[in-house]
Amino acid sequence: MLKLYHHPMSAASRYVRLLLGEYAERCELIEERPWERRRAFLAMNPAATLPVMIEDDGPAIVGGIIAGEYLDETRGVFMRDKRLMPEKPAERAEVRRLTEWFVDKLDQEVTRYLVRERVFKLDMPKGEGGGAPDASAIRAARANFKHHFRYLGWLTENRDWLAGPRMSQADLAAAAVISILDYLGEVQWDDEPAAKDWYSRMKSRPSFRPLLTERVRGVPPVQHYADLDF
Amino acid sequence: MLKLYHHPMSAASRYVRLLLGEYAERCELIEERPWERRRAFLAMNPAATLPVMIEDDGPAIVGGIIAGEYLDETRGVFMRDKRLMPEKPAERAEVRRLTEWFVDKLDQEVTRYLVRERVFKLDMPKGEGGGAPDASAIRAARANFKHHFRYLGWLTENRDWLAGPRMSQADLAAAAVISILDYLGEVQWDDEPAAKDWYSRMKSRPSFRPLLTERVRGVPPVQHYADLDF
Structure with a gap:
């Protein structure tokens, strides 16, 4: 099982969630507020950036781009036409x-x-x-x-x-x-x-749907945000 | 043949030169001063960052980390024990x-x-x-x-x-x-x-030698810079 420490307003976190959606991977989402510099979070990622992904009890996979490489190596390569990386x-x-x-x-x-x-x-x-x-x-x-x-x-x-x-x-x-x-x-x-x-x-x-229904407390989205026809 | 647009004081450029040295790859080096924003350079890399690597007449491979992935995929994977990336x-x-x-x-x-x-x-x-x-x-x-x-x-x-x-x-x-x-x-x-x-x-x-003998005009290195015993 995958676990993702993320924030709805972190671009790199959204990127990984979209990848997970495309590869139809279930993932436990844990919201992290990086400015709090939570000690257990810093132990996983001393740079205090989001996201951090963990598979089973494996080591921390730190950062959106690096999590993307990991998902390509462990999922994408088996996806043939649906792989999100070219071959060359x-x-x-x-x-x-x-x-x-x-x-x-x-x-x-x-x-x-x-x-x-x-x-x-x-x-x-x-x-x-x-x-x-x-x-x-x-x-x-x-x-x-x-x-x-x-x-x-x-x-x-x-x-x-x-x-x-x-x-x-x-x-x-x-x-x-x-x-x-x-x-x-x-x-x-x-x-x-x-x-x-x-x-x-x-x-x-379909991978986009969870993002479009999510709301940040105190900050409503612009009116057309979730409209597919905008 | 590989070509690298680099600068001696660019960390990402030095990183790629070390990788090339480890993989015993010859490479033509072209010094670029990114603050000049040379038009032909911007056409290769609109972000105007160094290094940019080109193989034969292929497309620009932009940035040290991305050039490192490219060298791993095209050289490292054939290097067995000398590969600079683990398998897992x-x-x-x-x-x-x-x-x-x-x-x-x-x-x-x-x-x-x-x-x-x-x-x-x-x-x-x-x-x-x-x-x-x-x-x-x-x-x-x-x-x-x-x-x-x-x-x-x-x-x-x-x-x-x-x-x-x-x-x-x-x-x-x-x-x-x-x-x-x-x-x-x-x-x-x-x-x-x-x-x-x-x-x-x-x-x-040995991959380090070319870096240790290089000098930047007007800025001499600290005395111990090239000493292996410092």
Whole structure:
């Protein structure tokens, strides 16, 4: 049995949950609030980042990208056509580049700030960083997102799926982080019609359903969040 | 033939050069100064990060960790005992966690600042960020390094090699980033004797030689940099 320490507003956690959904794996979900720096959690992952996945009583598998590699090695390779990684090493490198782009780079330059300022601060005690949102951090994140959203638009205009002719881990990585930004109403879908069409395909997948019904306390999603036709 | 766009002060570039050395692969090295944002380079890697590896006329393989996966898939798997990745998925996850720790996290929290302030600024025109080093960035990076160096000490006290009983990509990742800090005289070796012993083993490997003889213009290394006995 798999266990996942996650948070609904962690892009890398959502990425792993989508992978698990695609591979039809059951998984116990444990919500972790990383800013609390719980001692037992730090013992599993001294970097204090999410997610952390554990299989049976095995060692901690730390981070979304690394959990994705693990799931590919232990599940994906047996999935034939449904494997979410291509066979050729150079094509795998492109899937990994885009997975890293969305789960790491976009997250670090955009999502992390918006989630911190608009969601986590509501839950954090004052001494641990809680309080009023920092408007300049929000502005900077929104400015950064424009470039990322244009890049997503370019990719979806020029390719069937983000990394090539078949859906891959890169699509789930991008959809994971975009779904958080969409929840928060940060995505101007009309600016990038090809990206909107791609996201509508992603959102319709059964693996997406649990994400679309989940709500964060005190932060309702934008009205169209769960609509497949938005 | 492999080609690597790199910089001598880029930890991820050094990591890939060590892997290439271990696998006895010849590779053409092209020095890239990422702050120049050369158009042809951005076309290969819109994130403008180093390294970028190309095999024959294939697509760009972007980033040290992803190049490491590619080299494992195309070289490592044929190396039997000399493969730098373990066979079991959970052990591979631990190698990947530490590789990411050193090449990404330590680099982002420490090396990147020190290299920018102490090396790159000497080469950068004023308008592009050149000028006097920012003392507070250097202080912050040094404070962060204390924690990382303690962690390296802990790992080397408790394990034969960083990720377990055999040398792996994680050792090369850590040695790559540490070698830059050592070049700059930032490592207080006497504080962590087990780490010193581990680094001395790493430094003695033939794959390390090209790094130890390389010099960055205007920035001489600390006196013991190339000594195997330091």
